[in-house]
Amino acid sequence: MSQMPSLQELQKFVVNREGWEVIKQGLFDTAIYPAAGTTQLNFFAQPIGQGTSPFTGAKTASDTNMNLAGQLPAMQGFLVEAIEVLFLPATPTVAAGMPAAFGAQLAATSVNDAYIFRRSGNVNFLVGSKPYLQDGPMMNFPASSDFQINAALSDVTTAGANLQSRIAYGKAVGRTYSLGGAPIYLTANQNFNLSLNWPEGLQAITNPAAVKVTLQGLLYRRSQ
Numbered sequence: 001m002s003q004m005p006s007l008q009e010l011q012k013f014v015v016n017r018e019g020w021e022v023i024k025q026g027l028f029d030t031a032i033y034p035a036a037g038t039t040q041l042n043f044f045a046q047p048i049g050q051g052t053s054p055f056t057g058a059k060t061a062s063d064t065n066m067n068l069a070g071q072l073p074a075m076q077g078f079l080v081e082a083i084e085v086l087f088l089p090a091t092p093t094v095a096a097g098m099p100a101a102f103g104a105q106l107a108a109t110s111v112n113d114a115y116i117f118r119r120s121g122n123v124n125f126l127v128g129s130k131p132y133l134q135d136g137p138m139m140n141f142p143a144s145s146d147f148q149i150n151a152a153l154s155d156v157t158t159a160g161a162n163l164q165s166r167i168a169y170g171k172a173v174g175r176t177y178s179l180g181g182a183p184i185y186l187t188a189n190q191n192f193n194l195s196l197n198w199p200e201g202l203q204a205i206t207n208p209a210a211v212k213v214t215l216q217g218l219l220y221r222r223s224q
Helices: 007-013 109-118
Strands: 020-024 027-033 040-043 076-088 100-104 122-127 130-135 163-167 184-186 192-197 209-222
Touching: 027 040, 027 076, 076 109, 076 122, 109 209, 122 184, 192 209
Parallel strands: none
Antiparallel strands: 020 209, 027 209, 040 192, 076 184, 076 209, 100 163, 122 130, 122 192
């Protein structure tokens, strides 16, 4: 068993102290990917209470944790270590596009939409007036946490050509896109923007989807 820290050693973890503290905390934002496709999605430009949530009304704390538009508030800084792009192939209002269905035959739209979204495009991370990351396609930016399905199905029907049981979900897999030995530190009031771009043209999918971008890293802020 590892040795327990002493009371003196615990002082470096106390939240009520002078100076600064650092916590493991991602910056995230969410946007709607329309069924018709788009040539660009912008993130971190609208704080809580503004913009449009893929799920309901204006953005909530489930959609973003930005408190200001395109910048961090005073007395905060953020060290960006990795970038993730999570694609949720169908919004909850589109039942026909959900991963599991039973009934008349239907294409595995969740898989197809995920592939269409991921096969092209690029990520542009802009800080101030300079891009600090330009890379693609979207397949290069898997999420560290995602939805996964393992299933086996067997159907016995008299109308086999018309009925179908389907459990399908597609996602990008692989290591999170790490900035390696060159992380980016965002200071308070420094403007930044991350955009997903498709110069190839519109990449239409079956149903509207939600896209969540997370900057993984460390949040620096004044202690209590």
